[in-house]
Amino acid sequence: MISINDVAKKAGVAKSTVSKVLNNYQLVSEETRAKVEKAVEELGYVPNTLAVSLSKKTFNRIGLIVDIRHNSQFIDEIDMKYLIGAYEKSKEYQIDVVTFFSSQFDDMSSEQLSAYLKSQRINCLIIYNLSSENRNLHEIIENKEFYCVLVDSPIFNEKTSSVSIDHYMAQYDVARLTIEESNIRDKILYIAGGRGGYITTQRLEAVRKLQKEYQFELIVEYGNFNEYKAREIVFQWGREVNIIICASDLMAIGAVYALTDMDIFRPVCGFDGISLMGYTKAGMNTVKQDFVQKSKQAFDELKKLLDGGKGCHIEMPYELTKLGYMDVIQK
């Protein structure tokens, strides 16, 4: 294990000098800098990141908190893209990241969780899809002990930023498009997400606005982002309604497959733009967002907070689309 001492010895300088060279201090002569760099090169020295975080006054380690408790395997795609975006940025900024699955924290109080994170020298969090059930994480955000960026949860304060698309407008746009494309629109079924979720509330508002504008009868059911539940809801209401609007692609797919089994057709629209859409040759309208980019943006916002910026809300773009098979397979 090559340490800074080995480099110092080889270069014939003090280890503090090596440290200065490595951290780009100004007051170092070209000569010693060259000596040190040569020694680093020859020994293949890489600083021990653990010791660095331990020693530094201002350490930065980021915890990525991913929620995989959604009720389908296909949420994997989204979470994986979040991780990929964050890891790319972590490499760019040279900041350590640690991944957590939020279910790990289920049986912890906010104090326990806070202590646990601090024990790992984590001072920042990027939280994806924070659910309103996660009381401990909410308390941590409120206590402002960590720099946080929330992806898809509209909370921000001095030390917390949020990154998300405009869920209200996106839901409005895609639902409106689908309604406009249909001739019959007396009675519409909206399959919402999870009761009490931030996103769910915003999206529901949008549908209610449409209801006022178009004067249709609106049935709201909570599918809990679960494809199976959406399927059951459609079995219950499918025949009665003209259009089905879903708060996620997965539920939309559940709806379409249920309709097929019922041997009836109803226009359906989804939300997210996941690849799976391309395989269900349904040609539904959906809202496409770039999850990798959103995660990268979240990382950038975290960097801003670390550099002294104040928490804010960042809005990401979205796009209405229909995903076909050729759109989702990659060369």
Add this chain to the structure above:
Amino acid sequence: MISINDVAKKAGVAKSTVSKVLNNYQLVSEETRAKVEKAVEELGYVPNTLAVSLSKKTFNRIGLIVDIRHNSQFIDEIDMKYLIGAYEKSKEYQIDVVTFFSSQFDDMSSEQLSAYLKSQRINCLIIYNLSSENRNLHEIIENKEFYCVLVDSPIFNEKTSSVSIDHYMAQYDVARLTIEESNIRDKILYIAGGRGGYITTQRLEAVRKLQKEYQFELIVEYGNFNEYKAREIVFQWGREVNIIICASDLMAIGAVYALTDMDIFRPVCGFDGISLMGYTKAGMNTVKQDFVQKSKQAFDELKKLLDGGKGCHIEMPYELTKLGYMDVIQK
């Protein structure tokens, strides 16, 4: 940030005593143990894992190396399951894990990579789907500087174990079943994985054995686990052959969709048992493996190595199945 010093102060003992209590040393009186445990409880103290690894002579930190360069989004499901299995075990064993995407290492020599990992205090690796192109990782395995477990690559030595299903038998079984189910079998197309890959070689051998047994004409093309490539291969050969055997579900799905576009039918079989299979109402034969379990097993093997065991090969079970929609959606 509550440290061992705070606990020591509160309990009225030396910090070394606290450390002894925490690490279950024998020579500690019940009285002081109780005092210390009380203080730990009250302060919500959690040891700083970084300092622990830094201080300990025998540190254990595990690097999970996931390969996401496969050519589809749907490989996400498999990788995510690998991660979930590993994280669960890491919690059980209380061993730190760090996730890497293998593309991070592309431009590193094995020396650089080794130094980098060591700089992070990583001494173990679980490598998923090691590709034969990753020369640097291969060298690291050969050098035996790290404890390694390979998932789905048949390499093992004193410090390296491998965990995988029997790819030869599995490919043989699923292909044979598909051939048996078909009346016409003069000419069969095998869409293999990546040229030079371990798995690819094993699976190809199995198909060649079948060729001898059933005396059919065999066309072998390399689809590189890429759905799009498989699609093109089917456009080229689909009409000429009676049956199409694919080395992955994804390529099988690409094949089936291509056949649909060509407006012809051919029996197709896949490999992996991914959820996506359920959405393509094709009802193909495939080999189903439990990725979460495989990853957990890999972690167990790593633990054995750490406890002084020798590297070995572990075979995991598999199952022939046809995945339908209701099989893959979760309540």
Add this chain to the structure above:
DNA sequence: TTGTACGCGTTATCAA
């Protein structure tokens, strides 16, 4: 411009 000495939080050794 360079080097000395101390601290970060922990474990391990050895003396008490």
Add this chain to the structure above:
DNA sequence: TTGATAACGCGTACAA
């Protein structure tokens, strides 16, 4: 049975 003290590898005032 307990407590000082030296590591672990690094950053950083402060002194030289």
